[in-house]
Amino acid sequence: MILSVKNLSxxxxxxxxxxxxxxxxxxxxxKGEIVTIKGPSGSGKSTLLSILGTLDDADSGKIVIxxxxxxxxxxxxxxxxxxxxFVFQFHNLISELTLEENVLIPKMINKEEIDNQKIEELFTFxxxxxxxxxxxxxxxxxxxxxxxxxxAIINNPSIVIxxxxxxxxxxxxxxxxxxxFKKLNINNKLTFIIATHDDQIFEIGHSKYNxxxxxxxxx
Amino acid sequence: xxxxxxxxxxxxxPNKRFSSSIVNFISFIGLFIGAAAIVLSVSVLNGxxxxxxxxxxxxxxQFLIEDYDKQLYESTKRYLDFNDSTYSIHNLDELLxxxxxxxxxxxxxxxxxxxxxxxxxxxxxxxxxYLSDNEIIIGSSLASRLNLAxxxxxxxxxxxxKFNYFGIPEIREVVVANIFTNRILRADDSLVFGLLNExxxxxxxxxxxxxEAIISNTSSEILSWKDRNLQLFEAxxxxxxxxxxxxxxxxxxxxxxxxxxxxxxxxKKLKDLAVLMSLGVNKxxxxxxxxxxxxxxxxxAILSGIFFAVLIIYLQNSFSLIKLNPEFYLVDTLPMNIFIxxxxxxxxxxxxxxxxxxxxxxxxxxxxxPNQIINRQI
Numbered sequence: 001m002i003l004s005v006k007n008l009s010x011x012x013x014x015x016x017x018x019x020x021x022x023x024x025x026x027x028x029x030x031k032g033e034i035v036t037i038k039g040p041s042g043s044g045k046s047t048l049l050s051i052l053g054t055l056d057d058a059d060s061g062k063i064v065i066x067x068x069x070x071x072x073x074x075x076x077x078x079x080x081x082x083x084x085x086f087v088f089q090f091h092n093l094i095s096e097l098t099l100e101e102n103v104l105i106p107k108m109i110n111k112e113e114i115d116n117q118k119i120e121e122l123f124t125f126x127x128x129x130x131x132x133x134x135x136x137x138x139x140x141x142x143x144x145x146x147x148x149x150x151x152a153i154i155n156n157p158s159i160v161i162x163x164x165x166x167x168x169x170x171x172x173x174x175x176x177x178x179x180x181f182k183k184l185n186i187n188n189k190l191t192f193i194i195a196t197h198d199d200q201i202f203e204i205g206h207s208k209y210n211x212x213x214x215x216x217x218x219x
Numbered sequence: 220x221x222x223x224x225x226x227x228x229x230x231x232x233p234n235k236r237f238s239s240s241i242v243n244f245i246s247f248i249g250l251f252i253g254a255a256a257i258v259l260s261v262s263v264l265n266g267x268x269x270x271x272x273x274x275x276x277x278x279x280x281q282f283l284i285e286d287y288d289k290q291l292y293e294s295t296k297r298y299l300d301f302n303d304s305t306y307s308i309h310n311l312d313e314l315l316x317x318x319x320x321x322x323x324x325x326x327x328x329x330x331x332x333x334x335x336x337x338x339x340x341x342x343x344x345x346x347x348x349y350l351s352d353n354e355i356i357i358g359s360s361l362a363s364r365l366n367l368a369x370x371x372x373x374x375x376x377x378x379x380x381k382f383n384y385f386g387i388p389e390i391r392e393v394v395v396a397n398i399f400t401n402r403i404l405r406a407d408d409s410l411v412f413g414l415l416n417e418x419x420x421x422x423x424x425x426x427x428x429x430x431e432a433i434i435s436n437t438s439s440e441i442l443s444w445k446d447r448n449l450q451l452f453e454a455x456x457x458x459x460x461x462x463x464x465x466x467x468x469x470x471x472x473x474x475x476x477x478x479x480x481x482x483x484x485x486x487k488k489l490k491d492l493a494v495l496m497s498l499g500v501n502k503x504x505x506x507x508x509x510x511x512x513x514x515x516x517x518x519x520a521i522l523s524g525i526f527f528a529v530l531i532i533y534l535q536n537s538f539s540l541i542k543l544n545p546e547f548y549l550v551d552t553l554p555m556n557i558f559i560x561x562x563x564x565x566x567x568x569x570x571x572x573x574x575x576x577x578x579x580x581x582x583x584x585x586x587x588x589p590n591q592i593i594n595r596q597i
Contacts, residue, residue, distance in 0.1 A: 050590040055588075077501040088494075094226070094491045097226070109222060
């Protein structure tokens, strides 16, 4: 298993009310699997992904990523840098950096040597070879999201967590992103956990879940 | 570090263009002016201090050994001879000078002919190589006040009012052999040089310039030019420190601007910071980005200000751009001199100040939650 989640719970306090956003959520993800999760707005999809991505803490439960129990990891930043790639609804590229620099951020954090040929090949794979030195504001929404995907996979992470990755794209670009995820899954054996409202992208999941009232139910 | 530097640089100069916020510009200008003002002001004070020193040394040498009872005469002379130091032995006396119904109390410095023309630098009106027993050299201010010229006769009366056997104060008539110019501590108004024929009298003073003589001489108390003018020297030092401190306030105010500039940029870039954290940058890394950011402005401005000031000092010393009236000042051009120690102190002090003020707005990073910031926009 690349990811194992056991009895994950998360509560929020809203005034005097206690909101059980996640209740005893448990599931496993195999390497090379695509897991898709859907649910209504406010159902806790983003919270679940934030906890899986080590950006937030759970109140209880265990998460094991790549045989590492994250509750015991001291340097979560390093674990996140090496094992987890994020794709957000908005591309969240840094507008002052070129596309190449944006993509290379995870490698630079890890102080890795940059193989320029491999970077060029990656941009070619994403059909953005002529835009390496461009800035994000010069790109369309679909192109920006493709760059965000490149940034998420540059360190060859164990899991790519995508929170509404097509939520801000038109139909044509939704199809491009779906095709891209499938291609990366098949060619690179990348593991995806995708939270979405979009039925088209939901359908690419090998395992599909519905999150409602804090409970995760396999479909 | 490469990433942090890259991001800080790009936040400061977005898209490789030299365009930054007005607050950054104000901070830069403030720090630039502050650093330049400190260097220029301190250099002028140093310049005048140097003039004071060099002019004082021309008349008094760098070091002094006092020998009131002639006990140290032989040993001191031996030390100075051994160290091959050019030195002067003199005697000081206070006298009243009377000329053309005008009188003035003066200090008579009696020296040997050799010392007078080899050790001291008197800036004499006329060339001279020998002073006879009945001749004196007076200062230009005294000459002007008493209407004296070279060759005039003056009468001198001992301040001790020694009476001759007729009950009249002992008066000697001497000739003004030459006139020197040196306005340090009103020397040319109150100091007169005469001849010391016989170094057997009491209250002898040794003046010398060779600092090596100090090391070898262990028995006598040696006074440096600073010791002999302690109050004046301390006054100039305090003036320098107060100037330094006062002008540092410009840097302090500019650092406040820098602080608000960082507050502005951090609130503008909050989402980018959250994304960086999601990619693996830790909280210290976020702080480092903005510390680099503030140092790019701060260090850039301070070093530019120092460079600008040093350039002005160089131009002033090379081309005498700023003239002074020598009637009021000791020199005809503004003296400027800066020491590496002053620059070092300024750089370290300013950079510490910039560092402190850049850390203040970064306290928020401690409680920053990338998850909340990223999800807030969805």
